[in-house]
Amino acid sequence: MPPSDPSSTEEEVLLAFAVEPQRDRSTLERYLAQYPEHTSALIECALELMLLPTEISPVWLADSAIEAGWQQFRTQLGTRSERPAENPFATLSPAAFKTLAIRLCINNLLLLRIRDRGIRAASIPGAFMRQLATELGAPLKAVADYLAGPPCLAPSSAFRSPGKPAAAGQVDFSDAVKTSQLTVDQQNRLLAMGN
Amino acid sequence: MVEPLRKVSKKHGLYRRRAEVQSLLERLDLVEAADRIGELVDAGGELRANVPPEALVHFIRRAWREDDAAALERLFKALYRRVQASLAATIPNSRMADAESIRGEIVSRFIDRFARDCRENGLWLDFYEAQFKRALAAFSTTVLRSIGPSTNKTTPLMGDGEHSDENELAPEVQKAAAEFFAEGPSFFDDPTFRSALGPAINTLPPDQKAVIGLWLQGIPIDAKDPNTSTIARLLKCDERTVRNRRDRAFKALRKILEEVKSNAAK
Numbered sequence: 001m002p003p004s005d006p007s008s009t010e011e012e013v014l015l016a017f018a019v020e021p022q023r024d025r026s027t028l029e030r031y032l033a034q035y036p037e038h039t040s041a042l043i044e045c046a047l048e049l050m051l052l053p054t055e056i057s058p059v060w061l062a063d064s065a066i067e068a069g070w071q072q073f074r075t076q077l078g079t080r081s082e083r084p085a086e087n088p089f090a091t092l093s094p095a096a097f098k099t100l101a102i103r104l105c106i107n108n109l110l111l112l113r114i115r116d117r118g119i120r121a122a123s124i125p126g127a128f129m130r131q132l133a134t135e136l137g138a139p140l141k142a143v144a145d146y147l148a149g150p151p152c153l154a155p156s157s158a159f160r161s162p163g164k165p166a167a168a169g170q171v172d173f174s175d176a177v178k179t180s181q182l183t184v185d186q187q188n189r190l191l192a193m194g195n
Numbered sequence: 196m197v198e199p200l201r202k203v204s205k206k207h208g209l210y211r212r213r214a215e216v217q218s219l220l221e222r223l224d225l226v227e228a229a230d231r232i233g234e235l236v237d238a239g240g241e242l243r244a245n246v247p248p249e250a251l252v253h254f255i256r257r258a259w260r261e262d263d264a265a266a267l268e269r270l271f272k273a274l275y276r277r278v279q280a281s282l283a284a285t286i287p288n289s290r291m292a293d294a295e296s297i298r299g300e301i302v303s304r305f306i307d308r309f310a311r312d313c314r315e316n317g318l319w320l321d322f323y324e325a326q327f328k329r330a331l332a333a334f335s336t337t338v339l340r341s342i343g344p345s346t347n348k349t350t351p352l353m354g355d356g357e358h359s360d361e362n363e364l365a366p367e368v369q370k371a372a373a374e375f376f377a378e379g380p381s382f383f384d385d386p387t388f389r390s391a392l393g394p395a396i397n398t399l400p401p402d403q404k405a406v407i408g409l410w411l412q413g414i415p416i417d418a419k420d421p422n423t424s425t426i427a428r429l430l431k432c433d434e435r436t437v438r439n440r441r442d443r444a445f446k447a448l449r450k451i452l453e454e455v456k457s458n459a460a461k
Contacts, residue, residue: 011337015319018333019210019326025413029424039429040405045336047408051393052332053284058241061279066240069275069306070268076310077259103201127196133260134198137316140261193196 013038014045023049087146088138089115103135104128105189110180113171114147121147123172125193197224197253202321210325216249223250232266236273248277248327252320259313278302281331286339290397301338305331395451396444403444405430406437416441 017031028046032039092100101111113119114132121144129147133140151170171179177190197220200210212220223231235251237243242251251274258266282298291297312319322330396407409426410416417427417434427434 010340011334014333014337015322015330016204018329019322028412029414032424032429040401041336041340043405043408043429044340045333046412047396047404048285048332048336049329050408050411051285051396052328053393056277056280056284056328058276059280059283061276066272066275069302070272072303073271073275073306073310074268076307077314130196130257130260131198134201134316139259 010038010041014041017042017045018049086142088133088136088143100135104131105186107180107182107186110176110182113176113180117147117149117151118170119147119173119176120170123174123194125173125190127193128173128190197221200321200324202318210321212249212253212324213247213326216247216253216324219247219250220253223254228263228266232269236269240269240272240276242273242277248274249324251277252323252327255309256313256320260316275302275306278305278331281328282335285332285335287394289394297339297342300342301335304338305334308334391452392448395448398451399444399447402430403440403447406440407444407448410441 013031013035017027020027028042031042035042089097097111097115098108101108104111114124124147129144130140133143136143174191174194177187182190197217200212202210204210211217223234226234231254235243235246235254242248251270255267255270255274257263258270279298279302282301286294286298286301288294308319311317322333396404399407406426409429414429415423415425416437418425425434426437430437
């Protein structure tokens with residue numbers, strides 16, 4: 001599966017090459033033709049892959065070495081407080097918002113209702129919540145905490161309302177799914193998550 | 196629900212996990228988190244023998260997303276052991292003079308890259324959920340190319356002096372190579388031969404290693420059809436140079452493998 005970006009880094013090209021399901025001469029030739037600037041790297045990688053041992057035996061490691069690896073990982077991860085824990089939708093551009101809806105296989109309307117906490121958080125299936133957190137790049141807990149808050153106004157509501165705007169009440173996820181102009185397939189898939 | 200991989204190729208669509216990995220993830224998805232760790236990692240902290248490392252990568256990512264600190268530590272430490280074991284097998288001390296420090300550098304860069312991908316909810320780790328062993332080999336290749344290896348442990352049989360690529364090889368070299376590899380790349384199917392050949396190939400100088408790498412893929416040295424990929428065209432050198440490099444490599448490999456065979460017989 002060659003990356004389509006012609007400026008792909010050597011690492012990206014080698015990774016894509018390495019996980020190709022078809023591992024034969026034609027795949028190597030295809031990559032060599034597509035990435036002539038990475039010829040030597042691809043040849044080395046092809047050889048490394050060919051020589052991979054079939055069995056991996058555990059090796060003895062000092063506890064201190066394992067602990068050092070873990071500490072390095074933890075440091076690089078950073079702490080939760082460094083990550084955005086508030087509205088996980090806040091930084092999404094309109095285009096990113098639409099893309100998010102597509103990735104979740106829902107429409108903008110349902111995503112708006114979720115964002116504006118028009119859906120009772122407790123009724124949202126865990127699988128959907130996880131998928132949402134994944135796509136948002138936010139911790140599951142942060143997303144769940146946000147959605148558990150009270151319903152809020154859409155940013156443009158105040159300018160459209162003839163009177164003082166107020167947030168609408170919350171509905172269950174299943175009701176929202178049925179009333180958000182989703183296709184039947186989309187509805188079935190989402191409702192099945194709650195089963 | 197086990198989320199599908201998100202990395203996409205315009206040509207082939209979404210990357211996918213291997214069927215057995217996907218099946219295991221779906222089964223473990225239904226298990227309580229605490230029990231799940233026990234199914235992945237044994238009491239000694241090692242990844243269980245029947246668990247593919249792709250599953251470990253998946254649940255580490257998930258532990259991070261779900262802020263499950265205990266699972267994250269336990270699973271990461273098992274992954275750390277697995278990466279060290281993989282590198283010890285692919286870059287043994289016999290392969291190059293500074294193998295240990297090179298393995299350390301690869302591990303360190305891998306940890307940083309892994310953490311960054313978790314932090315940024317990136318797609319780099321999708322490669323590792325698709326094919327862990329092969330992705331790690333590709334990553335190692337990249338690091339190796341950037342930092343070393345500085346030396347091979349064995350001295351090539353011939354340098355660039357009197358036996359330069361352009362000179363004709365001595366008849367005994369050609370004869371030795373022809374005898375040893377008369378059957379072509381199919382000998383590679385023999386696991387005994389293969390296990391000994393790998394470390395031997397890694398001792399070759401880069402130019403010979405490249406020729407052997409392409410030859411083992413079945414790519415011809417030369418061809419009349421200008422549209423056919425050949426080793427000579429890919430390496431941008433003439434056919435005679437390729438044959439000379441190949442024959443030198445064959446002779447070097449023959450010597451090393453005969454030593455291996457001799458030692459095994461003792």
